[in-house]
Amino acid sequence: MEDRDGSRADRARRVADVLRQRIVDGAYEEVLPDERTLGRSLGATRNVVREALNMLRDEGVVTRRRGIGTLVTGQKAGHGLARLVGLAEELTAYGTVTNEVREARVVPHAPPAITQRLGLPERSEAVYIERLRSLDAEPLSLDSTWLAPDIGRPLLDRHLAGRDLFALIEETSGTRLGSAEVTVHAVTADPDTARLLDVAEGAALFTIDRLTRLADGRPVDAESLRVRADRFALRAVLPRD
């Protein structure tokens, strides 16, 4: 990238894009090269590099420490999008996963919006489970799950703090899960979620809505995950055909 082209903000953004990709590729160990060296590698002036590093700091990709330099923030935990897996099933590769169970109970008359989504009779009961998930003792996500009663009730006796719901459902029901429809949004943290996830209000989050079905197609699990975007990225390898 030549510095003559575009505004300085444009140049910083382009440099930030390249640098983010390199970091995610694992091109750097813990500490980034100094600004001058980075500038050579990126074809940019030090001022532009500095601005790009500030953008990546705001994204949570790096931290900047006076006297030390620019550090790669702990690698973002990756969540694949090829197969349906519980978050914890994957996150164990990145650290120790713990869950604080905030709610776990039968709701006698589930609201119509829930019974419709789960294909339950009107005024049916449903099971609600809410967990705050941490990775290496730092909050990562807030998971809210509505379950069909026959699937959810047996879970309430289980060790919800330590296990993935998907694995528990398959174990207690003796049935395999089939597939899930997933929608991923990017949002900013409202004050309450920010407090629970220990981020600043307005920080970037993923909201992942997931409706999971048994192998026979019946929807049994409607959940919303709010995930800290400074600690988490989605990954996929997509075939063209």
Next chain:
Amino acid sequence: MEDRDGSRADRARRVADVLRQRIVDGAYEEVLPDERTLGRSLGATRNVVREALNMLRDEGVVTRRRGIGTLVTGQKAGHGLARLVGLAEELTAYGTVTNEVREARVVPHAPPAITQRLGLPERSEAVYIERLRSLDAEPLSLDSTWLAPDIGRPLLDRHLAGRDLFALIEETSGTRLGSAEVTVHAVTADPDTARLLDVAEGAALFTIDRLTRLADGRPVDAESLRVRADRFALRAVLPRD
């Protein structure tokens, strides 16, 4: 959801989750039912419903108009994660896609970070293309693309404003694309990107980094897309096995 449980902020968040899922499911036409009716359907008081609607307004899912009520914001354009497709290839289902070409040129000595990522010799040239993409005349994404020179050069003579790069690459090279490695981040908009995409500074965006390979495995296209999250969501159906 029973209103006795958890703090009011907790209850509003849970109601917002259910309502967002219902809206994405297409359960409502343009205008949402009034707060009292929604409250019945969601098992919540009007105050909690109002707070939930405000959260969804901040997420860009609904707009609230005095005297009219709560409107479902234009459906978010969906981008599937099952196959590698250009954004425009999919977005045409949601409206008219136009591209403003901000840059399209040969960079004589591409920075090392780029040549390494694309597997090019050191100091090789590369092609840089930057486009601001709009859907129905409103900005949707800012796309920055670095291309291997043999792939990128022929594109510079083409009508970049009207076509997807993927389709153009396959056409001019006579080669099929193979696959792409994709990483999706959620970030907040820096001032420059906010201005270009016509959103508030700090608004939620997706950053999608994508390294695309030809069918023979050679990486030829390294791009970063910054996409407005109020107009865009990622979708997938994930199989368990």
